[in-house]
Amino acid sequence: MRKILIFFVPFVFLCSCGYETDLGDLKGELDDIPGLETNDYQDEPYSFEKVTDPAVWRTFNNLEEMLEACQLPKELLFVISTENLIQTIMNHPLYGIYAAYNNELDGVNVILANFNGFEELQKREGAAEAVIEFYDATNVEKMVEASKHPGVAKDLTIYHLDFLELIITTKKIPNIFSPKNLDRLEGIQKEKYDAKLNHPRDVGLFSIRKSLLLGAEIKITKNQVNLKDRKVLQEFVSAGGQVHDDSIYTIVSKIINLK
Numbered sequence: 060m061r062k063i064l065i066f067f068v069p070f071v072f073l074c075s076c077g078y079e080t081d082l083g084d085l086k087g088e089l090d091d092i093p094g095l096e097t098n099d100y101q102d103e104p105y106s107f108e109k110v111t112d113p114a115v116w117r118t119f120n121n122l123e124e125m126l127e128a129c130q131l132p133k134e135l136l137f138v139i140s141t142e143n144l145i146q147t148i149m150n151h152p153l154y155g156i157y158a159a160y161n162n163e164l165d166g167v168n169v170i171l172a173n174f175n176g177f178e179e180l181q182k183r184e185g186a187a188e189a190v191i192e193f194y195d196a197t198n199v200e201k202m203v204e205a206s207k208h209p210g211v212a213k214d215l216t217i218y219h220l221d222f223l224e225l226i227i228t229t230k231k232i233p234n235i236f237s238p239k240n241l242d243r244l245e246g247i248q249k250e251k252y253d254a255k256l257n258h259p260r261d262v263g264l265f266s267i268r269k270s271l272l273l274g275a276e277i278k279i280t281k282n283q284v285n286l287k288d289r290k291v292l293q294e295f296v297s298a299g300g301q302v303h304d305d306s307i308y309t310i311v312s313k314i315i316n317l318k
Contacts, residue, residue: 102139104146105131105176111152125153126173136179141189144180149215151176154222158265162299164272167225180232187235194223195247199254203261217262220251221269228273228296236280245277249316264308268300271308274315288314 109115110128119125129152131139139147148154151174157166171177180186197220206216227244230236235244252270255262275292278284284292295302295311302308 102143104143104150105135105139107150107152122153122156126170129153129174131176131179133175136175141180141183141186142193144176144183145190145193147176148174148180148226149219149223155218157222157225160299161301163225163269163301164229164296164299167222167229168231171226171229171231177231187232187237187240190223190227190232190235191240191244191247194227194244194251197223197251199251199258199262203258206261217255217266221266224248224251224269224273228269228276230276236277241277241281245274245281248273248277264305268308271311271315272296272300275311278315284314284317288317 107129115128116125119128131147151170153170156170157163160166160169180190183189197215199217199220202215202217202220205214206218226232227235234240248270252267252274255267255270259267272295275296279289279292279296282289291307291310292314295307
């Protein structure tokens with residue numbers, strides 16, 4: 060059963076309005092995209108600013124209409140680079156709705172299942188490696204600062220990093236948990252986790268548990284824990300990181316950091 064917070068979509072909207080990257084004009088085969096001129100297209104992340112314009116956004120009656128309005132123009136899917144496609148997914152105006160669900164992985168899956176940009180990413184050769192590169196390049200310290208001014212900052216915030224870690228944890232990106240990627244992914248996860256622990260007041264347990272979720276899924280996949288610990292991790296992931304006792308976070312942390 061999901062828990063929807065009535066005030067949360069407006070909150071996400073306010074945050075997303077402060078985080079936009081302008082879309083260059085499309086040319087050639089993109090001439091038919093409504094509302095876009097096509098004289099000088101440059102490959103860059105897609106901007107949702109027309110959709111998130113308050114005059115437009117307030118016309119949507121429900122989540123389904125919002126999700127539909129956030130689809131990428133089909134022609135753009137053929138020309139946008141994988142790197143900018145990943146950045147565009149991070150730009151999604153509704154990226155934060157996962158927090159309105161009892162199981163945040165369920166919330167992330169709602170976004171991913173209803174966004175053609177993610178569907179395109181799943182088809183891309185080398186998508187897993189590109190996402191790992193993107194994850195590695197994130198700067199927790201910079202994101203913490205950006206998170207203090209979410210309606211103003213143009214940079215990714217810590218909430219975007221949380222979103223990315225949840226996306227990876229879903230295992231919906233083909234081959235991202237393949238043997239050749241796992242060791243590197245685990246190393247990056249531990250680095251981000253440690254960086255978050257350096258800013259406990261700024262990121263809070265809400266963010267730290269996303270890194271724990273990813274670390275737990277990695278550990279399960281690597282099959283390097285005993286049956287008792289594996290059960291703890293599986294229950295933690297199945298619940299999307301929600302626990303009845305905060306001491307479980309400490310237990311999970313100890314398990315995933317075992318050598």
